[in-house]
Every structure is written in C-alpha cells, then in structure tokens.
Amino acid sequence: MAAPDYTRTFAEAARAYDENRLPDAIAGWESLVQDGQALPEVLFNLGNSYYRNGNIGKAIRAYRHAQTLSPRDPDIRANLGFAAQSAGISLPVRSPLTALLLDASLHEWWVFGSACFWLLSLSLGGWILWPQFRFVTRPAATAFFLLLLVALAGWTAHHRLQRIPECVVMVNNQKVLSGPLETATPILAIPEGSIVRKLDARGTWIEIQEDTTRGWLPAAALAPVMTD
Numbered sequence: 667m668a669a670p671d672y673t674r675t676f677a678e679a680a681r682a683y684d685e686n687r688l689p690d691a692i693a694g695w696e697s698l699v700q701d702g703q704a705l706p707e708v709l710f711n712l713g714n715s716y717y718r719n720g721n722i723g724k725a726i727r728a729y730r731h732a733q734t735l736s737p738r739d740p741d742i743r744a745n746l747g748f749a750a751q752s753a754g755i756s757l758p759v760r761s762p763l764t765a766l767l768l769d770a771s772l773h774e775w776w777v778f779g780s781a782c783f784w785l786l787s788l789s790l791g792g793w794i795l796w797p798q799f800r801f802v803t804r805p806a807a808t809a810f811f812l813l814l815l816v817a818l819a820g821w822t823a824h825h826r827l828q829r830i831p832e833c834v835v836m837v838n839n840q841k842v843l844s845g846p847l848e849t850a851t852p853i854l855a856i857p858e859g860s861i862v863r864k865l866d867a868r869g870t871w872i873e874i875q876e877d878t879t880r881g882w883l884p885a886a887a888l889a890p891v892m893t894d
Contacts, residue, residue: 672703683711688719706736713745722753723889726859727834730891734827737769753859758832758877767823775824779817786810833874833888835860842881846871853881864890 679694695712698704713728729746736742750757760768770778789807793800838858843850846868856862856876862883866873871882 672698672701676708679715680711683715683718686718688715691715692719704731704735706732706739706742709735710739710742710745713749717745717749717752722749723834723836723858725749726753726861727836727889727891730832730834730861734892735771737771750859754857755860758861758863764823767820768827770820772821772824775817775820779814779821782810782814782817786814828892830863830865832861832891833864833872834891835862835883835887836889837887840883840887842874842876842879842883844881846873846882850882853879861891862888864888 675694675698679691679698682688682690682694692712692715695708695715698708699712709728709732713725713732716722716728717725726746726749729742729749732742733739733746747757786807789803789810793803793807796803835856835858839855840858841852841855844853845851854876860876862874862876864872865875865880867885868882870885872885872888873880873882874888
C-alpha cells in the first residue's frame with residue numbers, strides 16, 4: 667500500500683482554497699490533521715478555510731491549536747484575534763508570567779530543558795574533577811540550574827493547560843447551566859467561538875470555566891482545542 671502523499675494533499679487543498687472551493691479545501695486540510703499532520707501551517711490554513719466558509723467556531727479552534735504549536739507566529743496570532751473580534755468574544759486573559767511561559771511551545775521547552783540539564787551535568791562534573799577551575803564551573807552550574815528551573819516552569823505551564831484543557835463553544839448563544847441537567851438554571855449565554863476551560867465531565871455534560879464563571883454545558887456543544 668502506497669504511503670499518503672501529504673505534499674500533494676496540501677497543494678490540492680491550497681488550490682481549492684484559492685479557487686474558493688472551500689468544502690474541498692476543508693476536506694483536504696482535515697484529512698491531513700486526521701493523518702497526524704497537525705502542523706501549524708496546516709491548522710492555520712484550515713482555520714482560514716473555515717473562517718471564509720462561515721464556520722467561526724471551527725476556525726477559532728483551528729487557529730488556537732496552531733497557536734499552541736507555534737505560539738509566536740504573528741500570522742496565527744493576528745488571524746485568531748481577527749476571528750475572535752468577528753465572533754464578538756475576548757480571548758482568555760493569562761497572567762503575564764503564564765503568557766510568557768506559553769510563548770514557547772512544549773517541544774521548545776523540552777529541547778531547552780534537556781540542553782540545560784546536560785550543560786549543568788558537565789559543569790558539575792568539571793567542578794568535581796578540576797577544582798582549580800571552580801571559579802568558572804561554579805557560576806556556570808548555578809546559571810544552568812536556574813535556566814533548568816525556567817524550563818521546568820514552562821513545561822509545567824503547558825501540562826497545566828493539558829490537565830485543564832481549552833475547548834471551543836460550537837453553538838451560538840449556548841446557555842451555561844448551573845448543573846449537569848437540562849432543567850438546571852441558566853447562568854449566562856456565550857457565543858460560538860468562545861474559548862473555555864474544561865474542569866470536569868459527568869456523563870454527557872462538561873463543567874467549564876469562562877472567565878470567572880463556572881457552569882455546565884452539553885459535551886456536544888464543545889470541541890477540544892487539542893486532541894490526543
């Protein structure tokens with residue numbers, strides 16, 4: 667069986683987008699994602715296709731997924747902001763420290779942390795083996811240890827995002843309820859495209875947090891930003 671030609675699929679989806687054959691473009695980008703090619707450029711183009719096709723919730727989900735993989739990409743950030751503005755929503759506010767830590771991807775923190783670990787090990791080895799050079803190895807070891815702590819903080823920020831994952835509301839004016847029951851009291855209505863955090867699940871219901879508000883939504887009204 668021949669291996670999938672991802673380059674050809676990418677080119678065909680791009681051509682369909684340029685020719686305004688949006689369902690074909692979406693199908694092409696989605697097939698790449700489902701085949702494990704959830705790359706920032708694929709998700710960015712998928713978001714563009716969904717946005718032009720009027721699927722604002724799916725567009726925001728694709729842009730947010732792309733931003734998670736490539737946090738500093740200015741085009742992804744700009745299009746996500748424009749889509750959010752079009753949907754009449756505000757993107758989740760993060761503390762300055764969390765925003766800074768999430769400005770590097772999880773992969774980047776792994777690479778940086780691994781490099782710091784090995785450089786710290788070499789510095790400690792030099793400290794032990796060549797005491798006469800401790801005036802160099804001691805500050806080097808201290809610096810690499812502190813940098814390793816920064817990498818661990820970045821890793822922790824990303825894993826917290828995975829433990830309390832982001833989801834996108836796919837239904838317009840979806841009512842957030844006070845409990846996991848159809849008869850529960852409505853708390854507020856949130857527009858399609860809103861990014862919320864998943865706190866818990868109970869049957870076909872998801873407990874979410876939107877800004878400072880906690881409540882319950884039907885699982886069918888949400889789509890996770892990232893899937894396993």
